[in-house]
Amino acid sequence: MAARSLQNFRMTIEYEGTEFNGWQTQGQGCRTVQAEIEKVLKVLFKKKIHLAGSGRTDAGVHALGQVATFKAATILDGETLRKALNANLPEDIVIHTVEKVSPTFHAQFSAKGKIYCYTVLNRSFRSVHTRKFSYHFPYLLNITRMRKAARLLIGRHDFRAFMATDSAQKKTLHLKDTIRAIRHLQIRKKNDLVSIEIEGDGFLYKMVRNIVTVLLDVGTKRLEPTDVKHIIQHKDRQSIGATAPAHGLCLHKVLY
Amino acid sequence: MAARSLQNFRMTIEYEGTEFNGWQTQGQGCRTVQAEIEKVLKVLFKKKIHLAGSGRTDAGVHALGQVATFKAATILDGETLRKALNANLPEDIVIHTVEKVSPTFHAQFSAKGKIYCYTVLNRSFRSVHTRKFSYHFPYLLNITRMRKAARLLIGRHDFRAFMATDSAQKKTLHLKDTIRAIRHLQIRKKNDLVSIEIEGDGFLYKMVRNIVTVLLDVGTKRLEPTDVKHIIQHKDRQSIGATAPAHGLCLHKVLY
Numbered sequence: 352m353a354a355r356s357l358q359n360f361r362m363t364i365e366y367e368g369t370e371f372n373g374w375q376t377q378g379q380g381c382r383t384v385q386a387e388i389e390k391v392l393k394v395l396f397k398k399k400i401h402l403a404g405s406g407r408t409d410a411g412v413h414a415l416g417q418v419a420t421f422k423a424a425t426i427l428d429g430e431t432l433r434k435a436l437n438a439n440l441p442e443d444i445v446i447h448t449v450e451k452v453s454p455t456f457h458a459q460f461s462a463k464g465k466i467y468c469y470t471v472l473n474r475s476f477r478s479v480h481t482r483k484f485s486y487h488f489p490y491l492l493n494i495t496r497m498r499k500a501a502r503l504l505i506g507r508h509d510f511r512a513f514m515a516t517d518s519a520q521k522k523t524l525h526l527k528d529t530i531r532a533i534r535h536l537q538i539r540k541k542n543d544l545v546s547i548e549i550e551g552d553g554f555l556y557k558m559v560r561n562i563v564t565v566l567l568d569v570g571t572k573r574l575e576p577t578d579v580k581h582i583i584q585h586k587d588r589q590s591i592g593a594t595a596p597a598h599g600l601c602l603h604k605v606l607y
Numbered sequence: 608m609a610a611r612s613l614q615n616f617r618m619t620i621e622y623e624g625t626e627f628n629g630w631q632t633q634g635q636g637c638r639t640v641q642a643e644i645e646k647v648l649k650v651l652f653k654k655k656i657h658l659a660g661s662g663r664t665d666a667g668v669h670a671l672g673q674v675a676t677f678k679a680a681t682i683l684d685g686e687t688l689r690k691a692l693n694a695n696l697p698e699d700i701v702i703h704t705v706e707k708v709s710p711t712f713h714a715q716f717s718a719k720g721k722i723y724c725y726t727v728l729n730r731s732f733r734s735v736h737t738r739k740f741s742y743h744f745p746y747l748l749n750i751t752r753m754r755k756a757a758r759l760l761i762g763r764h765d766f767r768a769f770m771a772t773d774s775a776q777k778k779t780l781h782l783k784d785t786i787r788a789i790r791h792l793q794i795r796k797k798n799d800l801v802s803i804e805i806e807g808d809g810f811l812y813k814m815v816r817n818i819v820t821v822l823l824d825v826g827t828k829r830l831e832p833t834d835v836k837h838i839i840q841h842k843d844r845q846s847i848g849a850t851a852p853a854h855g856l857c858l859h860k861v862l863y
Contacts, residue, residue, distance in 0.1 A: 445735050479698070
C-alpha cells in the first residue's frame with residue numbers, strides 16, 4: 352500500500368488559561384495548551400505530531416479562537432478528528448473546528464491580524480461568576496476619557512514603549528520591528544463589566560496588556576488621554592505602570 | 608455599659624454552586640454556602656450567628672442574588688460588615704450588599720417572588736469558558752416552539768407534576784400547596800447560548816429544572832407545546848424526563 356500523503360489541518364481552539372503555563376510547549380512538568388493537544392494527537396496518530404500555533408499566549412491568558420496547524424497522513428476528515436480530540440482533551444481545552452487546508456497555509460505566517468479582548472470588572476467588590484475571566488479593578492473608570500485615549504492609539508505606530516521590559520525580543524529588534532498597526536480599539540461597558548477589544552496586524556510581547564494598563568490609568572485620571580501620544584513618540588516605557596494581569600485577556604480571533 | 612440591642616441585617620449574596628452541597632447547613636464535612644458565611648460571622652462577632660436564607664438552593668445551583676438575614680448586636684454599619692465578610696470568604700462566595708433592615712423583615716417570609724435563570728449551551732461541542740454555568744445540550748433547539756410552550760406555563764397553576772418525585776414535601780402537601788404563579792418566562796438566544804428566565808411567586812422543589820426539561824423536550828420535538836397543558840392538568844410527572852442538571856441554574860433575584 353502506498354504511503355498516504357501528508358494533509359495540512361487547521362484547528363480553532365478555545366481554552367481557559369488559568370491552569371496553563373501558556374500556549375507553548377516547554378520543559379517537563381510544565382502544563383501548556385500545545386503540549387496537551389500534542390499529547391492527544393500522539394495517541395490518535397500513534398506518532399509525535401507537531402502543532403504550530405498562530406503565536407504564543409502567556410500563562411493565564413485565555414482563548415476563544417486560537418488557531419494552530421498540524422500535518423498528518425490520515426483518511427479521517429476534520430469533523431471526525433475534532434470529535435476524537437475533544438473526547439480526549441481536558442475540560443479546559445475544546446476544539447471548535449478542524450479542517451483540511453492548503454499545504455501552504457501556516458497558522459502564524461499566514462495570519463493577517465488578531466483580535467484580543469480584555470475584560471475589567473469595575474466595581475468595589477470582587478465577583479464570583481466572572482472571576483476567572485476578568486480583572487477586578489475597583490477604582491471608578493471614566494469611559495469617555497478611555498475612548499479618547501483609544502482613538503490616539505489606533506493607527507500605525509512604533510509601539511516599542513508598550514513592549515515588556517523583560518522582552519528578549521527588545522534587545523535584538525531594530526526600530527522598524529516594533530511598528531504595528533492597531534485597526535480597531537473599542538471600549539464597551541455593560542453593567543460592571545468593561546471590555547476592551549483591540550484588533551491589530553500583530554502585537555509585541557505583552558503589548559495588549561500594557562495598552563490596557565495605560566487605558567486604565569487614563570480612566571482613573573492618573574494619565575491624560577493625550578499622554579498616549581507622548582508615550583508613543585518618546586517610546587517612554589517608564590510612564591506605563593505594571594502590566595495588567597493575564598487573566599483578563601482573551602485571544603478572540605486570528606484573522607487570515 | 609448597656610447591652611446593645613440586636614440589629615437585623617439583610618445581605619445579597621453571589622456564589623458559584625460547583626463546590627457546594629447547596630445553600631443549607633448540613634452535617635459535618637458538608638460544604639454549604641450558609642455554613643461558610645456563618646463561619647465568618649462567628650469569627651467577626653465571636654459568637655454563633657444564624658443566617659436565614661430566602662430559601663435553599665440545591666447542590667451545584669449558583670446565585671447572583673440570594674438574600675439572607677442575620678441578627679447581631681453591633682455598632683458596625685452594613686458597608687463595613689460587607690468588607691469584613693468579603694475579606695474572609697472563599698473565592699466562590701461574595702457579598703454584594705449588607706444593610707440594616709426593619710426587625711420584622713425576613714428573607715424567606717417577606718419574599719414576594721424569585722427570578723431564576725437557566726442557561727443552555729446549544730451546540731454540538733462543549734464549551735470551556737461557560738462550562739461551569741451552562742448545561743451543554745447538543746440537539747438543535749427550536750426556540751419558537753419553546754416560546755409557545757412557555758406561554759402556556761405562565762399564570763397560576765397547580766405545578767404538582769413539576770415537583771421532584773423524591774420530594775419529602777410531596778407526600779405531605781395538600782393540593783392547594785402545589786399551586787404557584789409564574790409571572791414571566793422569557794427565552795432568549797444569543798449565539799450558542801439559550802437563557803430561560805423565569806419569575807414566579809415561589810417554586811416547588813426542583814420545579815424550575817423540571818420546567819427546563821419540558822421546554823427542552825418541546826424544543827427537540829419530543830413533546831408538543833400544547834402537551835404542557837396536559838402535563839399541568841393531569842399532574843402528570845411521568846411525561847417529564849430527567850430533571851435538567853443543577854449547574855445550568857442560577858438564582859438571579861429575590862423580590863420583596
